[in-house]
Amino acid sequence: MGRKDAASNTPRNLRSMLAEAKDASELMVDLAYTSLYFGDPDMAEFVDELRGELDDLVHDMRAVCILAARSPRDADAMASVLKVVGAIERIASAAADISHIVTHRLGIPRALVADLAGAEEVSHRIRIREGSPMDHRKLAELELPTETGMTVVAIRRGERNWLTDVDGDEILLASDVVFVQGLAEGIPELRRLSGAPEWTPPVTGDAPVPSDLDRAVDVLVEMKNVSELAVGLGYSALVFQDAGLAAEVSSLEGRLDEMQEHLHSWVLRAAATETEPDTLRGLIQLSGSAEELGDAAAQMVWLLEEGEELHPILAVALGEAEEIVVRVPVASGSEVEGRSLRDIRLETETGFNLLALRRDGRAVVRPRADLVLSAGDELIATGPDEGHRLLAHLCGYELIEDEETGSDELVPAGEI
Numbered sequence: 129m130g131r132k133d134a135a136s137n138t139p140r141n142l143r144s145m146l147a148e149a150k151d152a153s154e155l156m157v158d159l160a161y162t163s164l165y166f167g168d169p170d171m172a173e174f175v176d177e178l179r180g181e182l183d184d185l186v187h188d189m190r191a192v193c194i195l196a197a198r199s200p201r202d203a204d205a206m207a208s209v210l211k212v213v214g215a216i217e218r219i220a221s222a223a224a225d226i227s228h229i230v231t232h233r234l235g236i237p238r239a240l241v242a243d244l245a246g247a248e249e250v251s252h253r254i255r256i257r258e259g260s261p262m263d264h265r266k267l268a269e270l271e272l273p274t275e276t277g278m279t280v281v282a283i284r285r286g287e288r289n290w291l292t293d294v295d296g297d298e299i300l301l302a303s304d305v306v307f308v309q310g311l312a313e314g315i316p317e318l319r320r321l322s323g324a325p326e327w328t329p330p331v332t333g334d335a336p337v338p339s340d341l342d343r344a345v346d347v348l349v350e351m352k353n354v355s356e357l358a359v360g361l362g363y364s365a366l367v368f369q370d371a372g373l374a375a376e377v378s379s380l381e382g383r384l385d386e387m388q389e390h391l392h393s394w395v396l397r398a399a400a401t402e403t404e405p406d407t408l409r410g411l412i413q414l415s416g417s418a419e420e421l422g423d424a425a426a427q428m429v430w431l432l433e434e435g436e437e438l439h440p441i442l443a444v445a446l447g448e449a450e451e452i453v454v455r456v457p458v459a460s461g462s463e464v465e466g467r468s469l470r471d472i473r474l475e476t477e478t479g480f481n482l483l484a485l486r487r488d489g490r491a492v493v494r495p496r497a498d499l500v501l502s503a504g505d506e507l508i509a510t511g512p513d514e515g516h517r518l519l520a521h522l523c524g525y526e527l528i529e530d531e532e533t534g535s536d537e538l539v540p541a542g543e544i
Contacts, residue, residue, distance in 0.1 A: 142192045142209070145185055146445035150363060152182050153216045154451065155292055156223035157359070157421070158281045158309050161352065162251040163230050164414075165244050171282070171307070172227035174290050179224045186217050205439045208431050212366065212442055218424035219359060222417040229410040236410035239345045248353045249481070250312045252278065252327075258302035260323030268296025270321065273479025273512055276314030282307040296514070311475050341398035344411055347391050348418070354380055354387070355421035357494060360483045360510050362425035364453045365432055367446050373508070374429035376484065376493050384422035391415045453510045454480070459524025459540055460503035470497040478519040480511030 156178050163171035193210050197203040229236060244250070256262050262270060273279050283291040283298070284305040291298065300306065308318065319327055358380040365373035395412060399405045431438060447453065458465055464472050474482055485492045485499070486506040492499070509519065516536065520527040525538040 142189060142196075143441055143445040143448070145189050145192070146209075146212070146441065147449045149182060149185050149189065149213070149216045150446055150449045151451070152178060152185070153219040153223070154359070155281060156182070156220050157226075157356065158251070159292075159307070160223040160226035161244070162253070162281070162307055162309070163227050164236070165241060165251045166253060167230060167241075169230050170284075170288060171290075172230035174282075175227035176224055176231070178292070179220050182217070182220045186213055189213050205437070208436065208438045209442060211431060212428055215362070215424045215427040218427065219421060222420040222424065225413060225417045225420070229413055234410040234413055235407035236414070237341060237345060237407050239342065240348060240411065240414075243345050243349045244352070245312065247349050249309055249356070250315075251307065251309050252315050252318065253305055253307045254319060254322040254324050256300055256302055256304045256306065257323030260302075261321045262300050262306075262323070263302045265300055266296065267294065267298045267300060268514075270300075272308070272318070273310070273475075273515055274477060274518065276308075276310065276318045276321075277473075277476035277479070278308040278310030278314045278318055279479065279512065280306055281309050314476065340394040340401075341408075344391050344394040344398060347387050347394070348411060348415055351384060351387050351391070351415060351418035354384055355418040355425075357483065358384070358422045358425035360453075360481075361493070361508075362428040363446055363449075364483055364508055364510070365429045366438065366442050367453045368455060368508075369432065369438060369443060371432050371435070372486075372489075372491050373484065374432040376491050377425050377429045378433065380493070381422040381426040384419045388415045388419045450512070451510055452513050452516065453483075453508070454516055454519065455486075456507045456509070456519055456523045456525065456538065458501050458503055458505040458507070462503075462524025462541075463522050464501050465503050465524075466500060468498050468500050469495060472501070472522065474507075474509070474519070474522075477522065478509075478511065479515035480509040480519050482507060482509045484508045 156175050159171055159178070160175050162168070163175060190210065190213060193206040193213070197206045228234070267280060280294050281292070283294060283300070284307070285291060285301065285303075306322070315327060319325070358377050361373050361380070362377050364370070365377060392412070392415070395408050399408055469482065474480060482495065483493070485495045485501075486508065487502070487504075491508075507519070507523065511519075517527045520538055521541070524541050526541055528537050528539050529535070
């Protein structure tokens with residue numbers, strides 16, 4: 129991420145900067161949790177480097193907003209952009225605080241690392257072996273999101289050479305360390321493709337976990353899931369300018385506040401029985417970061433809840449990010465109608481993660497795996513652009529690009 133175009137010495141297009149900032153902030157959260165899971169100080173330090181670059185980008189976006197406000201009406205429109213820019217900055221700050229648990233050696237109980245393997249989205253890393261199916265292959269050819277349900281978030285090539293702007297043209301090499309995030313069930317296939325040996329998730333060991341600490345660990349994993357969902361729904365609400373989704377974000381933020389209060393109480397009680405109370409400091413910081421992510425998501429959607437008009441550049445820019453947000457209705461007679469979410473395996477079939485489902489005008493956040501889809505349901509999901517066509521096909525539509533506008537349109541499969 130560079131601050132300015134060296135040739136013109138002028139700030140870049142605000143739309144592209146917003147899309148870049150969204151991608152960078154989400155990447156930071158992914159890498160921060162990954163560094164915690166693997167206890168990787170190099171990756172944690174890299175999160176700090178990304179934070180410095182994002183700070184520069186935030187500065188440039190604020191400058192562009194100020195320059196663009198030539199009238200009270202312009203200023204009012206740009207206020208919504210500045211609100212979102214501030215929220216993105218908070219997300220980056222929370223991610224950096226998570227990584228500091230590793231770099232500052234605050235410590236976390238082994239039980240937390242083991243339980244993170246059971247989170248809704250898990251982190252994993254593999255080293256590519258020479259001669260494996262992934263060696264000297266383009267990432268796009270492997271189709272990992274649809275084959276394994278996991279997405280590459282970073283590659284370490286050599287000791288400290290990090291690649292994070294990973295696209296489908298990236299050629300993987302033997303000895304690359306690839307960091308991924310997604311469904312745990314995809315790990316065996318991913319390791320087979322990389323030539324890695326069978327993997328056993330971390331366990332807590334034989335030492336019993338105090339009941340209060342056990343509760344704290346469980347609630348912290350839930351806070352991770354809820355905070356990441358809140359951020360995803362926050363961006364979705366802005367893209368679709370959906371006040372209903374904004375209300376769900378605020379509800380999730382309230383849940384995070386309650387969970388943090390319970391966690392603090394359990395951690396304090398556990399300190400009386402924990403042989404190494406220093407390991408509890410990381411739990412306190414991690415809960416604060418998860419709660420801050422929820423606050424940032426609520427900040428994003430505040431104007432929507434208040435019924436204020438948003439600058440149209442927000443929906444356009446955030447919809448152009450690397451991981452897009454889409455709404456796809458379920459057509460009558462489609463492959464997914466009458467099947468449960470568990471059966472259709474959306475993540476492995478399309479690479480998309482379901483954030484919410486709208487049914488009868490009401491948003492169902494984090495729908496259960498046994499929920500059966502009906503015609504008229506609307507899926508709100510986030511994932512790679514290349515999976516959008518697959519998702520549309522499953523739901524009974526074809527994705528057609530409008531030649532004049534370049535935008536995508538869903539057309540019922542029988543009408544083509």
